[in-house]
Amino acid sequence: xxxxxxxxxxxxxxxxxxxxxxxxxxxxxxxVVLGEVICSKRLPFWQDEIPQAVETxxxxxxQVAITSLALITLRRERRQTADLAGMGLPVEVNDLSALAHxxxxxxxxxxxxxxxxxxGSLRWLARRGATRVCLPPELPLASVTVLAQAGQELGxxxxxxxxxxxxxxxxxxxxxxxxxxxxxxxxxxVCGEDPDGRDVETLDGQKFLAVNGVQTLSQSTASMAWQVxxxxxxxxxxxxxxxxxxxxxxxxxxxxxxxxGRLSAADLSARLQSGGRRLSDGFLTGAAGMEWSGxxx
Numbered sequence: 001x002x003x004x005x006x007x008x009x010x011x012x013x014x015x016x017x018x019x020x021x022x023x024x025x026x027x028x029x030x031x032v033v034l035g036e037v038i039c040s041k042r043l044p045f046w047q048d049e050i051p052q053a054v055e056t057x058x059x060x061x062x063q064v065a066i067t068s069l070a071l072i073t074l075r076r077e078r079r080q081t082a083d084l085a086g087m088g089l090p091v092e093v094n095d096l097s098a099l100a101h102x103x104x105x106x107x108x109x110x111x112x113x114x115x116x117x118x119x120g121s122l123r124w125l126a127r128r129g130a131t132r133v134c135l136p137p138e139l140p141l142a143s144v145t146v147l148a149q150a151g152q153e154l155g156x157x158x159x160x161x162x163x164x165x166x167x168x169x170x171x172x173x174x175x176x177x178x179x180x181x182x183x184x185x186x187x188x189x190v191c192g193e194d195p196d197g198r199d200v201e202t203l204d205g206q207k208f209l210a211v212n213g214v215q216t217l218s219q220s221t222a223s224m225a226w227q228v229x230x231x232x233x234x235x236x237x238x239x240x241x242x243x244x245x246x247x248x249x250x251x252x253x254x255x256x257x258x259x260x261g262r263l264s265a266a267d268l269s270a271r272l273q274s275g276g277r278r279l280s281d282g283f284l285t286g287a288a289g290m291e292w293s294g295x296x297x
Contacts, residue, residue: 001232001239001259002030003252004159006111006134007037007067007092008243009167009212011192014046020243021053024062027249028256030238031063033092033111035084037070038170039213040077042189054089065090068098070113071170071214090131099128107131112240113167117143119150126154134240137161137222138283141230148235157237162255163272164242165197165210166218166280166289175211187213195245207278208290218289220280225268226293227284228258246275269294 005024012020024032034050034057036043050066057064066089068081082101084091091102094111102108109132110116110125116133125133133156135147144160151158176198177187191198197210197217210217224231224239231239239259241252254271257263272279282291 001228001237003028003162003255003259004134004238004240005029005032005252006164006240006242007033007035007094009038009165009215009217010195010197010243011039011042011189011213012046012195013192014049016195017046017049018052020248021049022056023249024252025056025060027252029062029241029252031065032057033065033067033109035067035092037067037094037111037113038215039174039191040069040074040080041187042191042213043080045189063090065092065109067092067111068094070094070167071172072097073172093130102129105129110134112136112161113170116147119146122147122150122154122156126156130156132157132159134159134161137166138289141227141234141284144231144236144284145234148237151237152235158235159238159240160224160231160236161222162224162239162241163251164221164240164244166220166222166283167215167242168209168218169216171214171216174214175216176213179211218280220278220290220292221272222281222283222289223269223272223277223279224281224284225258225272225279226265227281228265230285232259266294 072095081098092109092111094113110130112134148158174184176191177184180190191213197212199207200209207219210219258268279292280290283289
């Protein structure tokens with residue numbers, strides 16, 4: 001089992017993007033997915049960083065893929081998606097309509113925003129050319145086990161969500177803009193004020209979700225700190241770590257140590273919680289997604 005860094009969900013400026021991918025060059029991760037997955041309007045602010053990031057990461061021995069958008073709706077977005085296949089990198093599909101722009105027989109990856117819930121979906125994707133699939137993070141361990149075993153039979157590498165706020169939904173509307181009384185087409189990129197998303201509270205003040213432009217996320221940070229062994233036994237080949245602010249390279253190193261047995265689940269959990277994170281892993285093993293295995297120890 002190794003580590004994959006997924007695409008950044010959030011809107012960071014070019015300097016932050018540049019520093020982030022430079023820091024990953026020496027991080028103990030096997031592969032990195034680049035590109036804009038949430039909102040195409042953000043891309044012009046940092047897209048010039050992508051070629052250098054690819055060059056740096058490839059030189060450091062990482063596999064690199066480029067992501068599609070999670071919701072492709074505009075003609076401009078369809079053109080951008082069509083251009084991805086010409087970049088010389090595997091395309092990670094996060095909207096199945098992107099497959100219309102991936103030539104038959106061309107290998108591609110599948111991201112966690114595609115609902116791969118059963119073996120039939122996995123077999124169809126394998127026939128179409130998928131070589132790597134990150135499963136949706138809401139699947140229970142029993143389903144992950146079935147799909148990981150099917151992936152082994154089909155020659156597909158199966159990843160599971162390892163760390164990060166869970167991607168729950170994509171909307172045609174922008175909650176960030178609405179919150180600030182702005183139209184989506186005149187959002188003034190207010191999502192950039194919340195580089196890890198903005199918490200949403202219930203009417204009685206309980207934090208339970210986060211928003212990121214048109215995306216809805218969990219408020220808690222899902223972590224597989226206590227689930228490394230069960231996922232490895234299930235046949236999962238990699239854990240996916242989702243970018244966030246802070247020393248992300250050090251976070252990657254901590255998960256690498258956990259996988260290698262140099263760090264215990266309790267110690268990794270303590271490191272993660274020292275930053276004030278609320279952790280969860282309930283989709284995998286609990287009755288509700290917000291549950292956390294560390295509370296049962």
